[in-house]
Amino acid sequence: MKKIILTAAIALGTLTAMNAQEKKTETMAMTKTEVKTTVAVQDNYKAITAEKLPQAVKEAFASDFKGATLTKAFANDKDEYKLVITTADKAEKTVYANSKGEWIKKQ
Incomplete structure (x- = not known):
């Protein structure tokens, strides 16, 4: 049992x-x-050429990421820009900026 x-x-x-x-x-x-x-x-960004980036974004990129190269650029409807860059030590990084050249934190 x-x-x-x-x-x-x-x-x-x-x-x-x-x-x-x-x-x-x-x-x-x-x-x-x-x-x-x-x-x-x-992620509703559309690819653009580097020439279409606002001057403020280009200047912020040049001053804040010395030695880095811009690999890809994207824009959305809110005038925000997504930049895929290759840093001086060959690491790929994605950063975001508004049309004034201010960096944005995205999650």
């Missing part, structure tokens, strides 16, 4: 643990999808 009760308790515990793991996996997958969607909506 003890063996039957013990076997039933172990079987119930195993099924409960397996079910809990499946639910956790589904929740994590949903969270990753939501994050990707949010990033895609926020």
Whole structure:
């Protein structure tokens, strides 16, 4: 009798643990999808040439990132600019600026 009760308790515990793991996996997958969607909506910059950057942004870049080169430039509808640069030590970095040449922190 003890063996039957013990076997039933172990079987119930195993099924409960397996079910809990499946639910956790589904929740994590949903969270990753939501994050990707949010990033895609926020990134509405369009590629532009370096010549189309405002003079204030060009001057801020030249003074604050000595030795760096501009790799790509992007602009959005709010007159904000996304600059992909290669620093003097060959590291790629993305910075953001407004039309006045002030640096913006983006998350």
